[in-house]
Every structure is written in C-alpha cells, then in structure tokens.
Amino acid sequence: MNAPQQPNLLSIRNVGKHFGGLHVLQDVSFEVPAGSIYGLIGPNGAGKTTVFNLITGLLTPSAGQIDFQGQTLIGLEPHRITHQGIARTFQNIRIFKEMDLLENVMVGMHDHLNYGGFGIFLNSPACRAAEKKARERALELLSWVGLDHKADMLADNLSYGDQRKLEFARALATEPKLLLLDEPVAGMNPSEKTILMEEINNIRNRGYGVFMIEHDMRFVMGLCDRIAVLNFGRIIAEGTPDEVRNNPDVIEAYLGKEDE
C-alpha cells in the first residue's frame, strides 16, 4: 500500500532568474512535501544557491511562482518570509562567537518574543515570564542538537561540527515549518557527518520540513526522501535517491559523457 501523500509545503513553478543577459535559472519546477527531507544537488555554478536566495527573498525571480503553504512568497521581504515559517542556515557559518550558546539561540527568537509594550523597560512580571520561557525553549532546542550541556560556553570555543549544530538550533528558534540548509556538512569529518545525519532525521521526525543543498552524495542519498538535480540552471532529474542515482542525465552531468 502506498504511504498517504503529504501536502506540499513549498512549490516552485516555472521559475527563471537572469542577471542581465546571464540566465542562471530557467523553467525550474519542483515541490517540497511537508514532513520530508528534500535535496537539491548539481555541479558547481548550477544555480542552487540562487534557488535558496529566491525562496528567502534575497532575490526576486524573473519568471514563475514560489508558494509556501499555498501563499506566494514573491515580493515579501526576507524577515516576512522568516515569519511565514522558513529558516535558513548558510554555507559560511554565521553565529555570534562572542556570545554563549543560549544567547545565540535566543537571538533567533526575537521575532517571537512578546514583552508587551514597555514591559521590557519596566522589567515587568510579563517580561520576566517571557524571558524565562524563551530561555527554556532555547535550552530545549540546544538539547535537540545535543548542545544543552554547553549552553553557557562561548560559541567561539565550539568545534566546527558543534558550530553547525548551533546554527540549526538558532534557525529552529524562529519556529519554522521549513528549514533550508545550505551545505550542512561542508568541512565536517566523517563522524561529525554521521551525527548530523541523525540529528537532521530527528528534526524531520519532529514535524519540520528540511530542504538542503549538499555536495556530499553519500549524505544526500542517505538522508533525502526526494532529490532535484540542477544543471546549468535547469532541472534535469527529480525523484527518489535511487531514481536520481541511476538517471543517465545525472550521471552525465557529474561524470561527463563516456567518450569525453
């Protein structure tokens, strides 16, 4: 029996992007179902980061539609898109190294903290209660990525793998429905990758959608439910890891033609 079909969280339809005469994306369409881990792969310069920048509002598409939970994202400012429920991590880790881990996660919550007007200046009971709740939630998110025991440590003292995990916890602090991960295992050693794989799976099992760009094939194939493949700005394949892995166009895009 087939598993029940999940509704689509994110829908990209016929999206194009050009910079002057340079067509970076053409007629790109795919759907990210709710509750799934979705991968976007492709050779260097294929247009993957541009797709993320269009979804998060850093760029505007030249053509096509981008919908999140049935509502268009086009024309929304990046912070509005975060508010709709999309969070992102970057290829280059962006954390506040001079702050401790708890503070780093709480920074991600500022949109959701409601101190009630001047309460923050008066240190009102409502303000203190909101602060307490935020700290508890931040600790909970740190525990999801196995960093709660380091909550008071300065972020600067974390290993590379732990810095990535902290970025996840901070992205989750915005209470997203979809988490966009840009090359989550870049620069990680094999054991860090294995741990992160488990943690991304746990995040999905908690009901979040995950959409990642990743070059590490073992990681993508082992983790994603479905994968879209970009090459020179066009989708050349879409499907399960097995379907994509065996697609002749994908093999050619990565390895070149046999006679070359």
Ligand SMILES: Nc1ncnc2c1ncn2[C@@H]1O[C@H](COP(=O)(O)OP(=O)(O)OP(=O)(O)O)[C@@H](O)[C@H]1O
């Ligand atoms: N703002 C811009 N202006 C002009 N060209 C751009 C701009 N942003 C991206 N490009 C070009 O678009 C193409 C796709 O870039 P993009 O960063 O999306 O690729 P990518 O698949 O993420 O690559 P990588 O795997 O190397 O990160 C590249 O040729 C890049 O030079």
